[in-house]
Amino acid sequence: MAEEKSLEQKIIEQRKEKVEKLKELGFEPYAYKYEVNTKAGELLEKFGRHKEGEEREKETLPEEEFSLAGRIVSMRIMGKAAFFHIQDESGRIQCYIRRDAVGEEFYNKVFKKLIDIGDIVGVKGKLFRTRTGELTLEVSEMVPLTKSLRPLPEKWHGLKDTEKRYRQRYLDLIVNPEVREVFRTRSLIIKKIREFLDSRGFIEVETPVLQPIASGAAAKPFITHYNALDIDVYLRIAPELYLKRLLVGGFERVYELGKNFRNEGISTRHNPEFTMIEWYMAYADYEDLMEMTEELFEFLLDSVFGKGVREIEYQGTKISFKRPFRRISYLGELSKKTGLTEDELLHDEEKVLKKAKEVGIEKAEELSHFKRVQELFEALVEPELIQPTFVVDFPKAISPLAKEKRGNPELVERFELIIFGREVANAYTELNNPAEQEERFKQQLEERAKGDEEAMEYDADFITALEYGMPPTAGEGIGIDRLVMLFTNKDSIREVLLFPQLRPEKRCGEEICQLESEGE
């Protein structure tokens, strides 16, 4: 079609020819397997350092041959010998290949002509140290394993274009080692959370992602269609009501770690599909959960940063996780910030509205009284809570699934853990009185009727379940993505999601493009 070829296309064609030539010479350009007995990182770990000032003649590196495999990420050919770096999952190690060691035929016709930066190869050889002290594998055998057809991003500057980094995350992962580190940490955090809960007798469960009623949180759902049943269903906004049914069923400690979906804005703090851990524990209350949360953080800090580390730096700010975390009351703190009394916050609609307007809360008039209170809280209190802080005892009206606070029927036993102004955990002593739950759902319906799209859906079967009896229970949810952001010092949620949601690219030059542009 197009006569002129881009440089990239030319490279691809050249390399396709190399694939054919490799075949002609009896090599499999897309090999099946390679026996490795070590990794780059393992060799560097064991033999990488040599003491400064130590005579290298005295140093003994093992005589045995090692074999490893990975991607060639740099190459320096110097006539009859060459250096290159090979990168595997664990790191990158330098290799040295000499014509006289691998044979003139292979060196000249295969290595120099048919192997490129980006190719995946297997190598075997002994270790030695170069003049400057870098641990290096002297290649006695090299086997092409996978031919790479496209040129890699630049070795020194890496890949910086954020759009490309997200769209082609694989390139980001090849070229930017710190990105691999972020996702390793993410994996570790998730693994350790499971370990923490498993060790306390929890079982991991899976509940429906496709739900006929999207309830358990205040959010707009994604809608999809279930062909087999010919009904619209929702992608879950929370697993909460299903998990509680399991408590009715007799499981006493359950957790679910998985995706939730909320059809809302995308930003540095929000991705429409995000990962949550929720756990429920029978015969416990929110006090127990606060303690457990502190223990969980200690466990995670030990695992990610090293035993005993209780202070980390996030975006230039020191965050201390020394127990106990600060505890403040929702109304008490809001009272301090607004100058209104707790009683006024609960009952004086006029004063709260006036304050909301004063603070600049948009459309304050349209909000219900307690939504205004919550807005004030989010505007005045949350941003100032930098160090880990439990905010306790929320107004009942904004917490339809939480149990009334002992001694104060206007509040519920609920806490949020706020760190760096962001909500990291949300938990309550769970409401298990079916009559009251029904009442609370009805209030939510009223809110919905007044125009609050995010008011919670009424779930009749959940009420039925509660009527069979759910034991006293405490439940908590933690947003994994935000936790990972905190632990990896990332300011954008996209940096902790392997494939963040982006608008699809239009591929012009193809028929699709025309069809698409007409379709709008």
Added chain:
RNA sequence: GGGCCGGUAGCUCAGCUGGUAGAGCAACGGACUUUUAAUCCGUAGGUCGCAGGUUCGAAUCCUGCCCGGCUCACCA
């Protein structure tokens, strides 16, 4: 959705007071058996995001659109 910033070679970036594009790396050819951002000589590579407009002339100015980043709003 609003505001601000950006999109130039495969990658990282210059060029932006209008005169049709440059560097480094990567690629290709050559020299080089301890280099390490290897070095040296040579070659090739671009519908300057897309579409219009102004102009003798647009990467550069104007308008619209597409994509992205940050931010505000909503949420976890």
